Amino acid sequence: MALLSGTIGFPRTGPKREMKKALELYWANPAAKGAKETLLATAAEVEAQAWRCQAEAGVDLVGLDGTLYDQVLDFSHYLGLLPKRFQHLSGLDRYFAAARGAPGAPAADMSKYFDTNYHYLVPELTPESGPTSPDWSLLLDRVARGQAVVGVEKAVPILLGPNTLVGLAKGDFARSEVVARLVPAYRQLLETLKGLGVPEIHEPILTRDDGATLEADFGACYASLAGAGVPINLVVYYDDVSEATYKWLVQLPVAAVSLDFKGVPGNDQGCHTARLIAKHGFPQARDKRLGAGLIDGRAIWADQGEAAAMLAALRARLGPDQRICLQTSTPLQHVPYDKRSEEGHLPAALLCRIAFAQQKAQELAGTVATLRTSPPGSIPALNLGLWTGAAPTPAELQFKPELFFRSEAYEGRRGRQPCFPPFPTTTIGSFPQTPAIRRARLQFKKGALSPEEYRERMAAEIGFAIGAQASKGAECPLVEALGLDVLVHGEPERSDMVEYFGLKLAGFHFTENGWVQSYGSRYVRPPIIAGDVSRLEPMTVHEYLIAQGLTTKPVKGMLTGPVTILQWSFVRTDVSRKAQALQIAAALRGEVEDLQAAGCRIIQVDEPALREGLPLKHERWAPYLDWAVNAFRLATAVARPDVQVVTHLCYSDFEDIMGAIDAMDADVLTIENSRSGNEMIAALAASGYRRDVGPGVFDVHTPVVPTVGFMLGKLRSYMETGILGGDATRIHVNPDCGLKTRKWEEVLPALRNMVLAAKTAREEYIIQQKAGEGGAPVPAATAQAKAGVAPSAPHVMAAAGEGEGGKALAWWFY
Numbered sequence: 007m008a009l010l011s012g013t014i015g016f017p018r019t020g021p022k023r024e025m026k027k028a029l030e031l032y033w034a035n036p037a038a039k040g041a042k043e044t045l046l047a048t049a050a051e052v053e054a055q056a057w058r059c060q061a062e063a064g065v066d067l068v069g070l071d072g073t074l075y076d077q078v079l080d081f082s083h084y085l086g087l088l089p090k091r092f093q094h095l096s097g098l099d100r101y102f103a104a105a106r107g108a109p110g111a112p113a114a115d116m117s118k119y120f121d122t123n124y125h126y127l128v129p130e131l132t133p134e135s136g137p138t139s140p141d142w143s144l145l146l147d148r149v150a151r152g153q154a155v156v157g158v159e160k161a162v163p164i165l166l167g168p169n170t171l172v173g174l175a176k177g178d179f180a181r182s183e184v185v186a187r188l189v190p191a192y193r194q195l196l197e198t199l200k201g202l203g204v205p206e207i208h209e210p211i212l213t214r215d216d217g218a219t220l221e222a223d224f225g226a227c228y229a230s231l232a233g234a235g236v237p238i239n240l241v242v243y244y245d246d247v248s249e250a251t252y253k254w255l256v257q258l259p260v261a262a263v264s265l266d267f268k269g270v271p272g273n274d275q276g277c278h279t280a281r282l283i284a285k286h287g288f289p290q291a292r293d294k295r296l297g298a299g300l301i302d303g304r305a306i307w308a309d310q311g312e313a314a315a316m317l318a319a320l321r322a323r324l325g326p327d328q329r330i331c332l333q334t335s336t337p338l339q340h341v342p343y344d345k346r347s348e349e350g351h352l353p354a355a356l357l358c359r360i361a362f363a364q365q366k367a368q369e370l371a372g373t374v375a376t377l378r379t380s381p382p383g384s385i386p387a388l389n390l391g392l393w394t395g396a397a398p399t400p401a402e403l404q405f406k407p408e409l410f411f412r413s414e415a416y417e418g419r420r421g422r423q424p425c426f427p428p429f430p431t432t433t434i435g436s437f438p439q440t441p442a443i444r445r446a447r448l449q450f451k452k453g454a455l456s457p458e459e460y461r462e463r464m465a466a467e468i469g470f471a472i473g474a475q476a477s478k479g480a481e482c483p484l485v486e487a488l489g490l491d492v493l494v495h496g497e498p499e500r501s502d503m504v505e506y507f508g509l510k511l512a513g514f515h516f517t518e519n520g521w522v523q524s525y526g527s528r529y530v531r532p533p534i535i536a537g538d539v540s541r542l543e544p545m546t547v548h549e550y551l552i553a554q555g556l557t558t559k560p561v562k563g564m565l566t567g568p569v570t571i572l573q574w575s576f577v578r579t580d581v582s583r584k585a586q587a588l589q590i591a592a593a594l595r596g597e598v599e600d601l602q603a604a605g606c607r608i609i610q611v612d613e614p615a616l617r618e619g620l621p622l623k624h625e626r627w628a629p630y631l632d633w634a635v636n637a638f639r640l641a642t643a644v645a646r647p648d649v650q651v652v653t654h655l656c657y658s659d660f661e662d663i664m665g666a667i668d669a670m671d672a673d674v675l676t677i678e679n680s681r682s683g684n685e686m687i688a689a690l691a692a693s694g695y696r697r698d699v700g701p702g703v704f705d706v707h708t709p710v711v712p713t714v715g716f717m718l719g720k721l722r723s724y725m726e727t728g729i730l731g732g733d734a735t736r737i738h739v740n741p742d743c744g745l746k747t748r749k750w751e752e753v754l755p756a757l758r759n760m761v762l763a764a765k766t767a768r769e770e771y772i773i774q775q776k777a778g779e780g781g782a783p784v785p786a787a788t789a790q791a792k793a794g795v796a797p798s799a800p801h802v803m804a805a806a807g808e809g810e811g812g813k814a815l816a817w818w819f820y
């Protein structure tokens with residue numbers, strides 16, 4: 007048949023987050039009788055349900071997707087590539103230790119998967135890495151189960167390709183050599199899969215800009231895999247490929263090449279796949295199928311009509327004999343399961359315009375059915391050139407240039423901002439989202455708690471968090487106060503750092519059950535932007551004032567940045583991402599103004615998704631970075647010079663966008679660092695970074711409590727990089743990221759150890775300063791301390807700003 011429909015991945019969560027519940031139950035007591043069997047049985051049922059759902063929608067080829075935690079980790083595990091520190095464990099214990107850490111064996115690094123909000127576990131490779139007793143039994147078991155559910159002719163095994171696995175790895179190794187060592191193991195797997203249709207090998211790595219340099223590796227790899235005598239569908243997604251790559255990619259000895267025709271949702275720069283086909287054609291070899299990713303795998307807008315028109319145009323271009331499989335542009339793991347769960351929650355006018363995974367499967371099958379039965383010409387063919395058009399930026403978004411600049415340059419304003427003791431301690435914002443908090447929110451949503459009662463509960467949580475952090479005036483009798491220097495209110499009122507702001511802003515809509523996997527058992531519900539964004543009222547000032555009213559220590563105002571709100575929402579595709587980011591930024595700017603008017607002297611604006619929004623190809627970076635940085639500046643430049651703007655970035659590599667990070671013009675940069683092994687701080691030091699930094703000293707994704715020695719070692723190693731001329735008053739001490747996923751039983755000892763490590767490092771630093779050793783210049787705050795501040799007693803360094811009710815805000819030193 008010349009026209010088929012196929013899927014290349016589906017949500018792995020289960021329609022009601024069954025996988026989350028099963029995993030968390032298993033982790034709570036893995037040794038319990040039947041725990042493993044229960045987990046595996048749930049996973050098998052969740053997978054079967056997803057495959058059935060796709061087959062019942064009428065999809066011809068069902069990709070046999072599924073994972074217990076992460077698909078990249080799965081392949082590291084099958085191939086025996088997990089690092090030596092996990093080798094004393096076996097089976098699921100080893101697998102989950104790599105994901106979550108085990109005593110003495112820190113978890114593998116976690117990083118953003120391409121430009122998505124999904125996080126994968128980074129393979130760690132060495133020059134010697136290669137398969138160690140590869141064991142494909144789990145994958146083969148999945149294939150057998152898939153065949154039983156949808157039938158052999160529909161069931162398609164999914165493999166993560168060796169080039170992508172190695173391309174996503176970190177370590178000091180020769181890429182081509184490691185790929186060559188993996189290929190025989192893949193070939194052996196393919197031989198086992200002989201006679202089972204056309205397995206998909208996913209190689210999204212080809213959409214990165216180093217795609218063009220991979221020609222030799224891909225050539226050798228796929229020539230060898232072709233020797234297995236199994237037809238392969240080589241699937242590439244998350245963007246188009248470069249022109250040079252396209253030319254050799256379509257000539258590889260594979261049975262099908264599948265391409266992404268959509269790129270990033272709401273993308274400003276266009277996706278050029280259609281143009282490449284129009285220019286270079288597609289091999290007409292009888293056995294070569296084109297996988298046409300025409301239905302957006304990352305957006306939630308229903309687009310069957312457009313897909314039909316595009317498919318008709320493709321057929322018109324390539325001829326009726328060209329074999330085409332209509333697919334989604336990417337795996338559907340990035341969209342929620344089924345929009346029917348939103349009936350009665352989302353406005354009907356919006357609901358009818360959206361499609362989640364289940365509906366996208368129907369769109370695939372429906373579009374193919376329409377084209378099979380419609381006479382040629384009855385579906386309007388699109389002009390291929392039109393598919394790449396960029397959305398216009400509305401004229402009203404031309405902001406005055408001065409709105410993007412602080413009133414005083416960094417060097418001048420820094421001295422007016424809060425100053426700190428050496429190694430000042432703080433956190434990134436969130437504290438444990440306890441079952442009690444989640445329950446209260448659920449009761450509030452159901453009307454069982456009034457708005458006043460809910461606010462009171464949240465105020466009590468803020469009180470607990472402040473009491474736990476402060477060294478004086480602790481309101482919390484249950485815990486020994488930690489003695490942090492800069493406090494946070496703990497974000498109890500936020501279900502999620504993006505969803506919360508979306509709820510408060512005009513232009514957003516929310517789902518009840520629109521969960522998307524972020525990593526492992528953690529999911530998010532991206533809000534939907536469906537209109538112009540604006541701020542209706544202050545969004546965070548109430549909680550800030552409660553927190554600041556309970557302590558004389560500074561409390562940070564806490565906002566999510568415009569790029570992150572955009573990135574982690576389902577965006578409009580009728581206007582550009584740039585236009586939407588600037589609208590959000592303008593709304594946040596009002597909040598920054600209100601926070602500082604309320605007396606807040608430190609405002610953190612989180613931008614963890616800044617890097618994620620970067621186009622995969624380097625040549626497309628500049629326009630994105632320009633508007634992304636400008637959006638941050640539009641939101642924050644209204645801060646007075648004496649107000650310190652902090653930003654926080656995490657779980658991405660930032661080395662290559664140092665210039666943009668500096669251009670954000672934040673006063674302090676806090677960054678995830680501990681899990682990725684000081685790479686960031688080393689890069690910052692090497693770049694001569696001049697603003698205060700807060701590199702994370704411990705990983706927040708593991709229940710293992712970090713020791714004082716570990717964190718002290720981190721602080722000493724920061725000093726060794728020579729960052730900021732060794733001025734420890736400008737090196738902030740904080741965890742890698744927010745602590746919302748942890749329990750208080752883990753957070754309190756971890757932070758206590760962190761404060762102890764900072765104190766010890768502080769003492770070492772002061773001794774060193776006194777001895778005049780180390781060659782580090784005497785920093786401002788230390789000079790003030792020397793000029794009369796007793797180091798052993800609390801001392802007010804400066805009074806600054808007006809808090810609630812005109813209360814002077816004291817800055818404590820020690």
Ligand SMILES: CN1c2c(nc(N)[nH]c2=O)NC[C@@H]1CNc1ccc(C(=O)N[C@@H](CCC(=O)N[C@@H](CCC(=O)N[C@@H](CCC(=O)O)C(=O)O)C(=O)O)C(=O)O)cc1
Nearest residue numbers: 123444445447448501502503504524527528529530574747
């Ligand atoms: C910082 N990160 C974030 C990313 N993306 C975001 N959109 N937000 C982020 O914070 N990307 C990068 C990283 C990823 N990190 C995380 C970390 C943690 C989570 C997480 O914990 N997710 C929660 C769900 C959070 C949430 O929305 N909770 C709601 C609803 C909770 C719920 O399930 N309610 C139950 C009833 C309550 C009960 O009894 O327990 C129900 O409705 O049945 C809330 O708090 O109200 C998770 O559990 O997966 C995600 C990404």
Ligand SMILES: N[C@@H](CCS)C(=O)O
Nearest residue numbers: 434435436612614744
């Ligand atoms: N303030 C947020 C940032 C996460 S990236 C938090 O602490 O959860």
Ligand SMILES: [Zn+2]
Nearest residue numbers: 614656743744
């Ligand atoms: Zn973070």
